[in-house]
Amino acid sequence: MPKITVTVNGTSHTSEVEGRLLLVHYLRDTLHLTGTHVGCDTSSCGACTIHLDGKAVKSCSMLAAQADGSTITTIEGLATGNELHPLQEGFKEEHGLQCGFCTPGMIMCAADLLSHNPNPSEQEIREGLEGNICRCTGYHNIVRAIQYAANKSLVVSE
Amino acid sequence: MIPSSVDYTRASSVTEAIRLLTDNPDAKILAGGHSLIPAMKLRLNAPSLLIDIARIPELRFISDEGDKVVIGAASTHHDIISNEAVQDMKAMIEAGELIGDTQVRNMGTLGGSIAHADPSADWPAVLLALGASIQVQGPNGERSIAANEFFLGFFMTALDEGEIVTAIHIPKLAEGQQTAYRKFMQPASRFAIVGCGVSVTVEGGLIKDAKVAFTGVSDAAFLDEGVAAALIEQPVTLETIEAAANAAAEGDIHINEDHFSSQAYRKHLAKVYAKRALAGACGLD
Ligand SMILES: Cc1cc2nc3c(=O)[nH]c(=O)nc-3n(C[C@H](O)[C@H](O)[C@H](O)COP(=O)(O)OP(=O)(O)OC[C@H]3O[C@@H](n4cnc5c(N)ncnc54)[C@H](O)[C@@H]3O)c2cc1C
Ligand code: FES
Ligand code: FES
Numbered sequence: 001m002p003k004i005t006v007t008v009n010g011t012s013h014t015s016e017v018e019g020r021l022l023l024v025h026y027l028r029d030t031l032h033l034t035g036t037h038v039g040c041d042t043s044s045c046g047a048c049t050i051h052l053d054g055k056a057v058k059s060c061s062m063l064a065a066q067a068d069g070s071t072i073t074t075i076e077g078l079a080t081g082n083e084l085h086p087l088q089e090g091f092k093e094e095h096g097l098q099c100g101f102c103t104p105g106m107i108m109c110a111a112d113l114l115s116h117n118p119n120p121s122e123q124e125i126r127e128g129l130e131g132n133i134c135r136c137t138g139y140h141n142i143v144r145a146i147q148y149a150a151n152k153s154l155v156v157s158e
Numbered sequence: 159m160i161p162s163s164v165d166y167t168r169a170s171s172v173t174e175a176i177r178l179l180t181d182n183p184d185a186k187i188l189a190g191g192h193s194l195i196p197a198m199k200l201r202l203n204a205p206s207l208l209i210d211i212a213r214i215p216e217l218r219f220i221s222d223e224g225d226k227v228v229i230g231a232a233s234t235h236h237d238i239i240s241n242e243a244v245q246d247m248k249a250m251i252e253a254g255e256l257i258g259d260t261q262v263r264n265m266g267t268l269g270g271s272i273a274h275a276d277p278s279a280d281w282p283a284v285l286l287a288l289g290a291s292i293q294v295q296g297p298n299g300e301r302s303i304a305a306n307e308f309f310l311g312f313f314m315t316a317l318d319e320g321e322i323v324t325a326i327h328i329p330k331l332a333e334g335q336q337t338a339y340r341k342f343m344q345p346a347s348r349f350a351i352v353g354c355g356v357s358v359t360v361e362g363g364l365i366k367d368a369k370v371a372f373t374g375v376s377d378a379a380f381l382d383e384g385v386a387a388a389l390i391e392q393p394v395t396l397e398t399i400e401a402a403a404n405a406a407a408e409g410d411i412h413i414n415e416d417h418f419s420s421q422a423y424r425k426h427l428a429k430v431y432a433k434r435a436l437a438g439a440c441g442l443d
Contacts, residue, residue: 002166019166019208020198041159043196044346046261055236055264061195062265065166066188066210109260130348131259 004068008033009077017064024048026064027074035075035104039133046132049105050074056112058131075104078111086149087111096145098136106132110146119150161198165207172216172295172324178209180297180320185209187322189232189270192262217269217324220244225330231269231323236260238268247328248439249287249337249355253280256341258348269323272308275315275378277414278349282309282379284339286371287355290328296321309378335359335367338438340431341374344418350374351419352427354406354435358389365389365398370436375428376411384408385432394440403433 005014008031015030027033027050038060039047048060051073078085087107090096097103106129113120113128120128125143134142166188169175179185186205188194189212197203211217217232222243229238238244239254257263257271257280271281272292285292285305292303297320308316317323331337341353352374359367368389373379388402407413407428413421437443 019164020161022160022195022199025160041199043192043262046259049261052264056261057264058261061261062191063166063195063208065168066191066212068168069213112260112264128260131261 002065002068004065006064006067006070006072008072009074015064019063019065021064022060023050023062023064023067024059026067027059027072033074033076037101037104039101039105044131044133045102045105046109046129047102047105049108049132051108051112054112054115056109073108075107078107085111086152087114087146089152090145090148091142094141094144094148096137096141102132102134102136106134106142110149114146114150120146122147159199159201161195162201162204164198164205166210167207168210169214171214172211172322175209175211175214175322176296176320178207179322182207182209187211187273189267189273190234190265191270192258192266193270193274193276211322212267227328227330229268229326229328231273231325232267233269235263235266235268235271239263244328246331247288247337249284249339249357250328252438253284253339253341253353253355256280256339256343256348268326272326273315273317273323275309275311275313276349277312277377277379278344278351278353278374279379280339280341280350280353280373283350283353283355283371283373284337285326285328286379286381287337287339287357287369288328289357289369290326292323293325293327294321295324300324302327306381309380312377314378332359332367334361336439336441338435340435340438342427342431352424352431354428354431356432356435356439358394358436358439360394360440363393365392365394368402368436370406370432372407372428372432375407375413375424377414380411382406382428382432389436394442396437396442399436399440399442400433403429403436406432 037047039045043061185207188208217230219230341350357369368386370385384405392398
């Protein structure tokens with residue numbers, strides 16, 4: 001079995017994993033970081049989005065072994081202590097969620113977008129989220145939440 | 159869904175990857191995994207061993223080599239569209255930006271896309287239009303395959319047993335050469351129902367060279383010689399382009415059909431997207 005070492009939200013973990021273990025299952029079932037969700041079986045919904053070496057990826061569509069040696073940030077790693085990340089604050093202030101199932105993925109994808117485009121237009125936000133599906137909100141408030149975070153211009157890319 | 163059991167190993171060099179592939183007949187190369195892992199989750203594919211090549215440094219680079227741009231096979235879609243060296247090749251940017259979504263572009267690779275040869279993948283049509291060549295390496299050494307001899311059929315390429323794609327060579331644009339890519343996408347998967355990549359070279363107001371390539375239309379991406387021929391020595395006008403585009407997907411080719419699109423509709427879309435891509439390349443859209 002492959003032995004992997006990954007740094008997740010600042011903590012290093014070394015584990016023996018089955019070759020076929022998906023990264024999302026490693027995060028949820030081995031590390032108990034259940035903020036990363038599984039919303040589909042077809043790589044479509046983006047609920048499983050995390051950052052792998054600073055870039056948004058779908059953790060359901062890669063193996064844990066592929067992440068060996070990488071630095072991972074999940075939704076649990078965004079806030080600083082009790083201080084919400086501007087995107088988390090934005091989703092709260094702008095009512096960017098209803099059931100909340102898609103929210104971790106939306107936020108992780110939006111954080112990637114803001115890291116290379118700190119001041120996106122509405123169109124750019126919508127295009128940037130094309131890999132994330134929300135069944136509840138109709139997206140308007142998600143866009144506003146991201147605009148809120150961009151306006152705060154505080155976004156520190158982790 | 160969970161893939162069936164599989165061993166995983168990371169190759170540290172191209173030579174090691176080829177040796178592992180030769181020694182393990184049921185093994186598969188793993189690059190971004192964004193075609194292979196979803197297929198394994200659906201149990202459409204169940205290799206015994208995955209040989210991960212994504213982190214081999216000699217496969218992940220993009221370099222400007224004077225008369226050509228060379229792209230390592232493990233370069234991601236994102237690496238490519240954000241690289242300075244390809245910015246004037248509009249077809250590359252326009253196609254790359256429409257592949258899947260941000261997350262897919264951060265993992266999926268150019269080499270993986272062309273080796274997989276999905277009949278609806280975007281890169282094949284672009285590489286055909288740009289006259290690219292594909293560098294491969296196997297147990298018998300290295301060779302170079304022209305893009306128009308690489309895509310042979312439904313998920314079928316000119317790669318031999320044990321061979322891997324190492325790099326893609328794209329000739330630099332000539333004076334007066336412009337390129338574009340337009341696609342009509344399946345709204346959920348974002349794969350091309352019809353994608354059209356074009357290159358047009360204009361000299362003294364006349365079209366001197368043209369390449370028009372389609373993906374999604376047939377079982378493999380192909381160059382449409384009929385449209386190209388109808389453009390040569392013609393002035394750069396919308397009328398010329400429209401007349402040439404009407405020749406698209408005619409003749410003796412197999413046209414795909416599925417629940418999204420009949421053959422007749424795909425043929426129609428091929429003409430519409432040839433027109434749009436050509437107009438885009440010529441600055442007439
Ligand atoms: C949600 C989603 C949407 C997508 N949308 C699009 C789209 O709109 N357009 C599009 O074109 N694609 C799309 N794709 C496919 C995506 O671009 C894939 O990344 C790509 O097709 C395969 O590249 P990969 O690096 O992920 O290859 P992998 O999945 O790792 O490998 C694919 C196949 O190629 C082989 N292989 C990989 N690299 C090499 C190599 N260097 N030499 C020899 N064989 C190799 C593997 O053994 C395997 O058989 C989408 C994928 C997903 C999950
Ligand atoms: S769970 Fe990963 S894309 Fe849906
Ligand atoms: S808030 Fe329910 S899926 Fe987005």
